[in-house]
Amino acid sequence: EDQVTQSPEALRLQEGESSSLNCSYTVSGLRGLFWYRQDPGKGPEFLFTLYSAGEEKEKERLKATLTKKESFLHITAPKPEDSATYLCAVQFNTGFQKLVFGTGTRLLVSP
Amino acid sequence: EAQVTQNPRYLITVTGKKLTVTCSQNMNHEYMSWYRQDPGLGLRQIYYSMNVEVTDKGDVPEGYKVSRKEKRNFPLILESPSPNQTSLYFCASSLHRGGQETQYFGPGTRLLVL
Numbered sequence: 001e002d003q004v005t006q007s008p009e010a011l012r013l014q015e016g017e018s019s020s021l022n023c024s025y026t027v028s029g030l031r032g033l034f035w036y037r038q039d040p041g042k043g044p045e046f047l048f049t050l051y052s053a054g055e056e057k058e059k060e061r062l063k064a065t066l067t068k069k070e071s072f073l074h075i076t077a078p079k080p081e082d083s084a085t086y087l088c089a090v091q092f093n094t095g096f097q098k099l100v101f102g103t104g105t106r107l108l109v110s111p
Numbered sequence: 112e113a114q115v116t117q118n119p120r121y122l123i124t125v126t127g128k129k130l131t132v133t134c135s136q137n138m139n140h141e142y143m144s145w146y147r148q149d150p151g152l153g154l155r156q157i158y159y160s161m162n163v164e165v166t167d168k169g170d171v172p173e174g175y176k177v178s179r180k181e182k183r184n185f186p187l188i189l190e191s192p193s194p195n196q197t198s199l200y201f202c203a204s205s206l207h208r209g210g211q212e213t214q215y216f217g218p219g220t221r222l223l224v225l
Binding site: 049051100104 | 115146151154169170201203210212214216217
Protein backbone atom coordinates (compact mmCIF):
# COMPACT_ATOMS: atom_id res chain seq x y z
CA GLU A 1 0.00 0.00 0.00
CA ASP A 2 1.25 3.44 -0.87
CA GLN A 3 2.02 5.41 2.26
CA VAL A 4 3.46 8.74 3.27
CA THR A 5 4.86 9.19 6.78
CA GLN A 6 6.06 12.44 8.29
CA SER A 7 8.25 12.82 11.34
CA PRO A 8 8.37 14.16 13.89
CA GLU A 9 4.69 14.84 14.55
CA ALA A 10 5.62 18.01 16.39
CA LEU A 11 8.83 19.98 16.76
CA ARG A 12 9.67 22.88 18.98
CA LEU A 13 12.69 25.03 18.13
CA GLN A 14 14.27 28.13 19.48
CA GLU A 15 14.64 30.99 17.04
CA GLY A 16 17.83 30.41 15.04
CA GLU A 17 17.98 26.68 15.84
CA SER A 18 18.17 24.84 12.52
CA SER A 19 16.52 21.45 12.04
CA SER A 20 15.00 19.09 9.47
CA LEU A 21 11.60 17.56 8.90
CA ASN A 22 11.29 14.15 7.28
CA CYS A 23 8.83 12.73 4.78
CA SER A 24 9.28 9.06 3.91
CA TYR A 25 7.20 7.24 1.34
CA THR A 26 6.51 3.80 -0.02
CA VAL A 27 4.93 4.23 -3.41
CA SER A 28 5.03 2.18 -6.57
CA GLY A 29 6.42 4.81 -8.89
CA LEU A 30 6.97 8.38 -7.68
CA ARG A 31 5.90 11.12 -10.04
CA GLY A 32 6.44 14.05 -7.72
CA LEU A 33 6.71 15.05 -4.07
CA PHE A 34 5.14 18.24 -2.79
CA TRP A 35 5.76 20.32 0.33
CA TYR A 36 3.18 22.70 1.76
CA ARG A 37 2.88 25.02 4.72
CA GLN A 38 -0.46 25.27 6.51
CA ASP A 39 -1.37 27.92 9.05
CA PRO A 40 -4.26 27.30 11.47
CA GLY A 41 -7.65 27.79 9.82
CA LYS A 42 -6.17 28.27 6.35
CA GLY A 43 -5.61 26.24 3.23
CA PRO A 44 -2.20 24.70 2.51
CA GLU A 45 0.28 27.01 0.83
CA PHE A 46 2.48 25.47 -1.85
CA LEU A 47 6.21 25.50 -1.17
CA PHE A 48 8.05 23.06 -3.47
CA THR A 49 7.68 20.23 -5.94
CA LEU A 50 10.52 17.70 -6.35
CA TYR A 51 10.58 15.14 -9.14
CA SER A 52 13.82 13.16 -9.04
CA ALA A 53 16.30 11.82 -6.49
CA GLY A 54 19.04 14.34 -5.85
CA GLU A 55 16.88 17.33 -6.64
CA GLU A 56 16.98 20.28 -4.24
CA LYS A 57 14.93 23.48 -4.04
CA GLU A 58 15.26 26.50 -1.79
CA LYS A 59 13.04 29.32 -0.66
CA GLU A 60 14.24 31.77 1.96
CA ARG A 61 15.09 29.69 5.07
CA LEU A 62 13.66 26.47 3.62
CA LYS A 63 15.42 23.85 1.54
CA ALA A 64 13.82 20.66 0.29
CA THR A 65 15.74 17.59 -0.83
CA LEU A 66 14.66 14.26 -2.29
CA THR A 67 16.08 10.74 -2.24
CA LYS A 68 14.56 7.52 -3.55
CA LYS A 69 12.76 6.86 -0.28
CA GLU A 70 12.39 10.15 1.53
CA SER A 71 12.45 13.91 1.44
CA PHE A 72 13.77 16.39 3.94
CA LEU A 73 12.66 19.94 4.59
CA HIS A 74 15.60 21.75 6.15
CA ILE A 75 14.86 24.91 8.09
CA THR A 76 17.85 27.15 8.60
CA ALA A 77 17.84 29.74 11.40
CA PRO A 78 14.06 29.65 11.78
CA LYS A 79 12.01 32.60 12.94
CA PRO A 80 8.74 32.60 14.91
CA GLU A 81 6.84 33.33 11.68
CA ASP A 82 7.97 29.93 10.37
CA SER A 83 5.67 28.31 12.94
CA ALA A 84 3.08 26.27 11.04
CA THR A 85 2.21 22.72 10.07
CA TYR A 86 4.31 21.42 7.19
CA LEU A 87 2.70 18.84 4.92
CA CYS A 88 4.21 16.62 2.29
CA ALA A 89 2.31 14.80 -0.42
CA VAL A 90 3.27 12.23 -3.02
CA GLN A 91 1.96 11.92 -6.54
CA PHE A 92 2.10 8.55 -8.24
CA ASN A 93 3.09 7.66 -11.78
CA THR A 94 -0.25 5.98 -12.18
CA GLY A 95 -3.09 8.41 -11.63
CA PHE A 96 -1.85 11.72 -12.84
CA GLN A 97 -3.51 13.88 -10.27
CA LYS A 98 -3.81 11.52 -7.31
CA LEU A 99 -2.04 12.83 -4.24
CA VAL A 100 -1.41 11.06 -0.94
CA PHE A 101 -0.66 13.37 1.98
CA GLY A 102 1.22 12.76 5.18
CA THR A 103 -0.33 13.91 8.44
CA GLY A 104 2.12 16.77 8.83
CA THR A 105 4.71 18.12 11.25
CA ARG A 106 3.61 20.89 13.59
CA LEU A 107 6.50 23.31 13.98
CA LEU A 108 6.66 25.87 16.75
CA VAL A 109 9.52 28.37 16.78
CA SER A 110 9.92 30.28 20.01
CA PRO A 111 11.58 33.71 20.18
CA GLU B 112 -5.60 38.54 -7.66
CA ALA B 113 -5.00 34.88 -8.51
CA GLN B 114 -7.06 32.77 -6.16
CA VAL B 115 -9.26 29.78 -5.44
CA THR B 116 -12.53 30.68 -3.74
CA GLN B 117 -14.94 28.43 -1.88
CA ASN B 118 -18.45 29.04 -0.64
CA PRO B 119 -19.77 28.78 1.91
CA ARG B 120 -16.87 28.98 4.37
CA TYR B 121 -18.94 27.53 7.20
CA LEU B 122 -22.03 25.34 7.00
CA ILE B 123 -24.18 23.55 9.54
CA THR B 124 -26.76 21.19 8.11
CA VAL B 125 -28.79 18.12 9.02
CA THR B 126 -28.51 14.54 7.87
CA GLY B 127 -29.97 13.96 4.44
CA LYS B 128 -30.31 17.57 3.31
CA LYS B 129 -28.57 17.95 -0.04
CA LEU B 130 -25.88 20.60 -0.22
CA THR B 131 -23.37 22.00 -2.68
CA VAL B 132 -20.02 23.59 -1.92
CA THR B 133 -18.83 25.78 -4.75
CA CYS B 134 -15.24 26.19 -5.88
CA SER B 135 -13.98 28.66 -8.43
CA GLN B 136 -10.51 29.57 -9.71
CA ASN B 137 -9.52 32.57 -11.81
CA MET B 138 -6.17 31.23 -13.05
CA ASN B 139 -7.40 29.23 -16.05
CA HIS B 140 -6.03 26.02 -14.53
CA GLU B 141 -7.03 22.73 -16.09
CA TYR B 142 -6.59 20.58 -12.99
CA MET B 143 -8.82 20.87 -9.91
CA SER B 144 -9.31 18.68 -6.85
CA TRP B 145 -11.36 18.34 -3.69
CA TYR B 146 -9.92 17.19 -0.35
CA ARG B 147 -11.19 16.66 3.14
CA GLN B 148 -9.02 17.17 6.21
CA ASP B 149 -9.68 15.33 9.45
CA PRO B 150 -7.61 15.27 12.66
CA GLY B 151 -5.10 12.44 12.64
CA LEU B 152 -5.91 11.49 9.05
CA GLY B 153 -4.51 14.42 7.18
CA LEU B 154 -5.74 15.56 3.79
CA ARG B 155 -7.48 12.94 1.68
CA GLN B 156 -8.43 13.39 -1.93
CA ILE B 157 -12.12 13.04 -2.75
CA TYR B 158 -12.27 13.73 -6.49
CA TYR B 159 -10.14 15.38 -9.10
CA SER B 160 -10.65 16.77 -12.57
CA MET B 161 -8.15 17.03 -15.39
CA ASN B 162 -10.34 19.22 -17.58
CA VAL B 163 -13.92 20.12 -18.42
CA GLU B 164 -16.12 17.01 -18.27
CA VAL B 165 -13.16 14.86 -17.11
CA THR B 166 -13.32 13.75 -13.48
CA ASP B 167 -12.05 10.77 -11.50
CA LYS B 168 -12.29 9.38 -8.00
CA GLY B 169 -9.70 10.02 -5.33
CA ASP B 170 -9.28 7.97 -2.18
CA VAL B 171 -12.56 8.78 -0.42
CA PRO B 172 -15.27 9.46 -3.05
CA GLU B 173 -18.16 7.68 -1.33
CA GLY B 174 -21.07 10.01 -0.60
CA TYR B 175 -19.79 12.79 -2.87
CA LYS B 176 -20.40 13.92 -6.43
CA VAL B 177 -18.64 16.47 -8.57
CA SER B 178 -19.15 18.10 -11.93
CA ARG B 179 -16.90 20.13 -14.19
CA LYS B 180 -19.02 21.93 -16.74
CA GLU B 181 -16.80 24.99 -16.90
CA LYS B 182 -13.05 25.26 -16.53
CA ARG B 183 -13.20 27.68 -13.64
CA ASN B 184 -15.80 25.89 -11.46
CA PHE B 185 -15.69 22.54 -9.68
CA PRO B 186 -18.59 22.15 -7.24
CA LEU B 187 -18.73 19.40 -4.62
CA ILE B 188 -22.17 17.90 -4.06
CA LEU B 189 -23.32 15.94 -1.03
CA GLU B 190 -26.61 14.35 -2.09
CA SER B 191 -27.48 12.99 1.36
CA PRO B 192 -24.99 14.21 3.95
CA SER B 193 -24.25 12.09 6.99
CA PRO B 194 -22.46 12.97 10.26
CA ASN B 195 -19.28 11.19 9.11
CA GLN B 196 -18.95 13.83 6.41
CA THR B 197 -18.39 16.48 9.04
CA SER B 198 -14.98 17.78 8.08
CA LEU B 199 -12.88 20.62 6.71
CA TYR B 200 -13.01 20.66 2.91
CA PHE B 201 -10.47 22.19 0.55
CA CYS B 202 -10.63 22.80 -3.16
CA ALA B 203 -7.40 23.15 -5.13
CA SER B 204 -6.33 23.96 -8.67
CA SER B 205 -3.03 23.16 -10.35
CA LEU B 206 -0.78 24.87 -12.81
CA HIS B 207 1.45 22.68 -14.99
CA ARG B 208 4.21 24.59 -16.69
CA GLY B 209 7.61 23.52 -17.95
CA GLY B 210 7.30 20.11 -16.32
CA GLN B 211 6.63 21.70 -12.95
CA GLU B 212 3.37 21.59 -11.05
CA THR B 213 2.16 24.18 -8.55
CA GLN B 214 -1.02 23.62 -6.57
CA TYR B 215 -3.15 26.39 -5.08
CA PHE B 216 -5.63 25.70 -2.30
CA GLY B 217 -8.80 27.53 -1.38
CA PRO B 218 -9.47 28.82 2.13
CA GLY B 219 -11.55 25.82 3.19
CA THR B 220 -15.17 25.06 4.04
CA ARG B 221 -15.94 23.81 7.52
CA LEU B 222 -18.98 21.51 7.41
CA LEU B 223 -20.94 20.18 10.38
CA VAL B 224 -23.62 17.56 9.69
CA LEU B 225 -26.00 16.99 12.59
